[in-house]
Amino acid sequence: MAERAHGGTAVNRAAAVAAAASRLSRAGTERSPCAPVRDLLGTTDIAAAYEVQQRLAQRKLDLGARVVGRKIGLTSAAVQRQLGVDRPDFGILFEDMDMSGRATAVPSARLLQPRVEAEIAFVLGEDLDAADLDLKRVRGAVDHARAALEIVDSRIAGWDITITDTVADNASSGLFVLGAEQVTLDGFEPRDATMTMTLDGSEASTGNGAACLGDPLEALxxxxxxxxxxxxxxxxxxxxxxxxxxxxxxxxxxxxxxAEISGLGSVSATFTGTK
Incomplete structure (x- = not known):
């Protein structure tokens, strides 16, 4: 049965989704990066890529995993340039991905090709399910914000990804660490925050809230x-x-x-193993 995508259209879409999910699942289980899945999904069928993501998520849920939130990916123009994509995406956060409180022992053995980015995390105090969502409603739904490190990872060899590859791979999710300080939005403006991140004591990344779709609340x-x-x-x-x-x-x-984020304090992670 043909499973390849031609010109962005799958010969057999259902088979392509199943094959992409199988490839990514095997890469994670065997701890060995795989080839991109765009040969199956094409590079434009983002809905199919989210179907792969949901199929893989359902396998985890069936094994007892618990969803604790979402991640927004590819919000920074710098990161989009690094990875060669041009739009945001989202992935699912599971309870076992939260390394908060374990910042001295982030398990490298769970990761294949990790990269770290500093972010603002929002913890919601209200559901966001209304049909007329706007910035005011979203801001009001935030209980507090925290400094965060997202440890992104890719099951795809060499981070050779397009938008469909990363979406299918749960938006290249890995692990995350939340800082201890909890700050309400009464006195904190996310878009004005500045960030400095160091790796082994040396400055490795800088940025600000405006780099995240112009305002992290717009991303939310x-x-x-x-x-x-x-x-x-x-x-x-x-x-x-x-x-x-x-x-x-x-x-x-x-x-x-x-990482230090102005108004939110700091967050740290030390990876297990030796260099």
């Missing part, structure tokens, strides 16, 4: 609308990683990453 609004359209609205209590404030940085075993 984009996600809230997208999640509702996909039938899985954002819910109270969920964590949203709003997107990179600056360029992402490759890391390896033994790496020590520390």
């Amino acid at each position: 609004l984009w996600l809230a609308r997208a999640a509702r359209e996909f039938g899985e609205p954002l819910r109270a209590g969920q964590v949203v990683l709003s997107g990179a404030l600056g360029p992402l940085v490759p890391v390896g075993p033994g790496a020590v990453v520390h």
Whole structure:
């Protein structure tokens, strides 16, 4: 049965989705990066890529995993340039991805090709399922913000990705770490935040809130609308990683990453293993 995509149109779409999910699942299970899945999905059928993402997520849910939030990816122009894509995407955060409180022992063995980016995390106090979502409503739904490190990872060899590759791969999700300080939006303006991230003590990335779709709250609004359209609205209590404030940085075993975000404090992660 033909499973390849030609000119962006799959000969057998259902078979292509199943084959892409199988390839990515095997890469994760065997701890060995795989070829891109755009040979199956094409580079324009983003809906099919989200079907792959949901299929893989359902496998985790069937095994007892619990969803704790979402991540927004590709919000920074710098990161888009790094990865060769041109639009945001989103992925699912599961409970076992949260390394908060374990910042001295982020397990490198769970990762294939990790890179780290500093972000603003929003923790929701209200559901975002209304049909008339706007910036005011989204802002009011945020209980608090926290500094965060997202440890992105790719099951695709060499990070050789297009938008359909990364969407299918749960938006290249890996792990995440939340800072301890919780700040309400009464006295904190996300778009004005500045960020500095160091790797092993040396400055590795800088940026600001405006680098995240112009305002991390605009990124949250984009996600809230997208999640509702996909039938899985954002819910109270969920964590949203709003997107990179600056360029992402490759890391390896033994790496020590520390980020300072003005108004939110700091967040750190040390990776297990030796260099």
